Amino acid sequence: MDKSSLLTTGQMAKIHGINKRTLMYYDDIGLFSPVIKDEKGFRYYTYEQCLTLESILAWRELDLSIESIKNYNKNHSPEAYLELVEKKEKETLQKINHLKQIRSLLISKASAIRNSLGLQLNTINIEMYEEEYLLSSPVLNNDSYISIFSSVADTLKNLTDKSIYFHSYGSIISVDKLANGSKHYERYYVKLPRKIKHDNLYVKPAGTYLQIYWTGNWSTLPDAYNKIFLYAKDNKLKFADYSYEESIIDHTTANSANEYVTKILIRLKT
Structure with missing residues (x-):
């Protein structure tokens, strides 16, 4: 075969925007080989092989395994192609939905941080809130770090996005216990963007809430609750049941623990 009508490894790599080492690797593993490999080890490809290489690169772009591509190239047919495409289409849609969920969570978390930066911190307000959905841990029996982190880890196992970094998270504590000086958290939670069917779904009811963004x-936090209870007494407010603490700015976004911002919400009796 006349080599002048063939493409060298460098030319083939340049046409397809890849590294020459990729072509050598594909040859070594038997995925895509040159039409000629001379006695000096130089590889030569036909122009017709460009389409084959493009199909391989496209499959790799879709994260199809080397072994799957090999099998397809050995036994390709319209039926085999459709089977692969339908499988990858389903996987691609799952990835798109997964990334959309992460984007939604990041937007929500960024919005909460942005809002906190524009607020007067350590100031009490009364706000109306819609129903919110939380994925809650079981009721905790103690406040040991092992118990807390095990609880959070078990809760995250139920999520598609298991990294707490993507989620707004917090804790729930009884107002009665707070009034008696206890700081024993009953549950830890991560916020959900929407209602889901799950045994650990916890619905934070809609209503009128006392709100404070506490920095420090x-x-x-006990200082925050002292301020809250004094405010409630002065304004003759009665609390319903639980306090919801949500970490807005923590060690992942603040340089110092003194810069932490915790949002505290307590529903009021009507």
């Missing part, structure tokens, strides 16, 4: 180390 988590160890200063």
Whole structure:
């Protein structure tokens, strides 16, 4: 075969925008081989092979395994092609939905941080809230770090996006216990963008809430509650049941624990 009508490894790589080492690797593993490999080890390809290489690169772009591509190239047919395409279409849609969920979570978390930066911190307000959906841990029996992190980890196992970094998270504590000086958290949760069917779904009811964005180390939260209870007493407010703490700015976004921002919501009796 006249080599002048063939493409060298460098020319083939340049046409397809890949590294020469990729072509050598594909040859070594038997995925895509040159039409000629001379005694000096130089590889030569036909122009017709460009389409084959493009199909391989396209399959790799879709994360199809080397072995699957090999099998398809050995036994390709319209039926085999359709089977692969339908499988990859389903997987691609799943990835798109997964990325959309992550985007939604990141937008929500960024919005919460942005809002907190524009608020007057450590100031009490009364706000109306719609129903919210939380994925809650079981009721905790103690506040040991092992218990807390095990609880959070078990809760995240139920999520598609298991990294807590993507989620707004927080804790739930009884107002009665707070009034008696206890700081024993009953549940930990991650916020959900929508209602789901799940045994651990916790619905935070709609209603009128006392709200404060508290800045400072988590160890200063008792000071926040002292301020809250004094405000409630002065304004003759009665609390319904639980306090919901949501971490807005934590160690992943603040340089110092003194810059943490925790959102506290307590539903009021009507």
